[in-house]
Amino acid sequence: MTDEPPPLDPAELGAYFALIEVSSLLKHSVEQQLKEAGGLSYVQFQLLARLGDAPGGRQRMTDLADGVVYSRSGLTYQVGLLEQAGLVARSASIDDERAVEVTLTDAGREVLAAVFPGHIAVLQELFLAPLDHGDVQALERILGAVRTHMRAIPPRSAAPRRRRS
Amino acid sequence: MTDEPPPLDPAELGAYFALIEVSSLLKHSVEQQLKEAGGLSYVQFQLLARLGDAPGGRQRMTDLADGVVYSRSGLTYQVGLLEQAGLVARSASIDDERAVEVTLTDAGREVLAAVFPGHIAVLQELFLAPLDHGDVQALERILGAVRTHMRAIPPRSAAPRRRRS
DNA sequence: TATTGTTATACTCTATAACTATA
DNA sequence: TATAGTTATAGAGTATAACAATA
Numbered sequence: 464m465t466d467e468p469p470p471l472d473p474a475e476l477g478a479y480f481a482l483i484e485v486s487s488l489l490k491h492s493v494e495q496q497l498k499e500a501g502g503l504s505y506v507q508f509q510l511l512a513r514l515g516d517a518p519g520g521r522q523r524m525t526d527l528a529d530g531v532v533y534s535r536s537g538l539t540y541q542v543g544l545l546e547q548a549g550l551v552a553r554s555a556s557i558d559d560e561r562a563v564e565v566t567l568t569d570a571g572r573e574v575l576a577a578v579f580p581g582h583i584a585v586l587q588e589l590f591l592a593p594l595d596h597g598d599v600q601a602l603e604r605i606l607g608a609v610r611t612h613m614r615a616i617p618p619r620s621a622a623p624r625r626r627r628s
Numbered sequence: 629m630t631d632e633p634p635p636l637d638p639a640e641l642g643a644y645f646a647l648i649e650v651s652s653l654l655k656h657s658v659e660q661q662l663k664e665a666g667g668l669s670y671v672q673f674q675l676l677a678r679l680g681d682a683p684g685g686r687q688r689m690t691d692l693a694d695g696v697v698y699s700r701s702g703l704t705y706q707v708g709l710l711e712q713a714g715l716v717a718r719s720a721s722i723d724d725e726r727a728v729e730v731t732l733t734d735a736g737r738e739v740l741a742a743v744f745p746g747h748i749a750v751l752q753e754l755f756l757a758p759l760d761h762g763d764v765q766a767l768e769r770i771l772g773a774v775r776t777h778m779r780a781i782p783p784r785s786a787a788p789r790r791r792r793s
Numbered sequence: 794t795a796t797t798g799t800t801a802t803a804c805t806c807t808a809t810a811a812c813t814a815t816a
Numbered sequence: 817t818a819t820a821g822t823t824a825t826a827g828a829g830t831a832t833a834a835c836a837a838t839a
Binding site for chain 4: 504506512533534536537540541560562578
C-alpha cells in the first residue's frame with residue numbers, strides 16, 4: 464500500500480473506462496433480452512450455454528463453477544433455480560460419489576434455442592454494428608490475450624488464508 | 629422474434645466472450661481492492677470519482693444518475709450510504725428547488741486518494757500487463773466507438789410504454 | 794485430511810410503484 | 817402536466833460459515 468502510484472497514460476485510462484462502460488451497458492441490454500425471451504438471468508444463460516457446449520450436455524458442478532466466477536453456494540443456488548424450472552437435471556456421478564453432474568434437459572435446450580436469436584440480435588445492434596471485421600479481430604486478439612493473462616495469474620490472495628491457530 | 633438468426637462468425641463470438649469474461653474478472657478484482665482499501669463498492673467508487681472530476685466536486689442527482697446505469701431510487705440509496713459515511717453531502721440547489729446537489733467532502737477526497745493507487749495497481753497487473761501501447765490504443769479506439777454508438781442508439785423500448793388507457 | 798456439494802443465513806444491490814414538492 | 821427526488825418494499829444475487837459425505 465506504500466507503492467508508488469504507477470502513472471496511467473490517457474490511452475490506458477480511456478481503454479479501461481471504455482471497457483467497463485461498454486461491457487456494463489451491453490450486459491444490461493442482454494440481460495433484459497434474456498429475461499424477456501426466456502426468463503433467464505445472465506448467469507443462468509451462461510450456465511445453460513456452457514452445458515450446451517459440453518459433450519453430452521453435462522458437467523460436474525465444480526467444472527461449471529470454474530467457468531463462472533461464482534462461489535460454490537452461489538452455483539448451488541443458480542442450478543437449483545434451473546432445476547426447478549426443468550432446464551437442467553442433477554444426478555450423482557458414477558466415478559466420484561461426491562460429485563454431482565448437471566445435465567441440460569430438452570426443455571433447457573429449447574429455452575437456449577429460443578433465446579439465442581434475440582441475444583445475437585442485441586449483440587449485432589449494440590456491439591458489432593459500428594465495427595468492421597478488422598476491429599473485431601483486433602478485439603478478439605487483444606482481449607483474448609488479457610483473458611489468458613488473467614487466467615494464468617495466481618489469485619492475489621491465494622496464500623494468506625487463515626492458518627489454523 | 630421470427631427474425632432470421634443473424635449468423636455470427638467465430639471472431640465476433642470470440643470478441644464478445646472475451647469482452648464479457650475480461651470485464652467480469654477485472655471488475656471482480658477491482659471490487660475487492662476497493663472494498664479492502666476504502667470500504668467502497670464499485671458503484672460508490674464511480675460516483676465519488678465522477679464527483680471528483682466535476683467542477684467544485686458537485687453534481688445534481690440527475691446528472692449523476694445519467695452517468696451511471698442505475699435507477700433513481702438506486703442512486704438515492706447509494707448516495708445515502710455515501711452520505712452516512714461522510715464522503716458526500718447533499719444540499720438543495722439554488723437554481724431549481726426540486727434538485728439536490730451532491731458534493732464531495734474532504735473525507736470523500738481522502739478516501740478517493742487512498743483507494744486510487746491500489747486501483748491502478750490492479751489495472752496494471754491484471755489488465756494492462758500483457759498489452760503493448762498499440763494494443764491499448766486500439767482498444768481505446770474500438771471500444772470508444774462502441775460506446776459512442778451505444779450512447780447514440782435510442783433505448784430499445786423507448787416508445788412502447790404504457791399508453792394512458 | 795482434503796474435496797464435493799448443500800444449507801442456513803445475512804447482507805447488498807436493484808427495481809417498481811406510490812408519493813411529495815417544485816417548474 | 818412534467819420533472820426531481822425520496823420512500824417503502826420486494827426480490828434477486830452473492831458470500832460466509834458450518835455441515836455431511838466421500839476420496
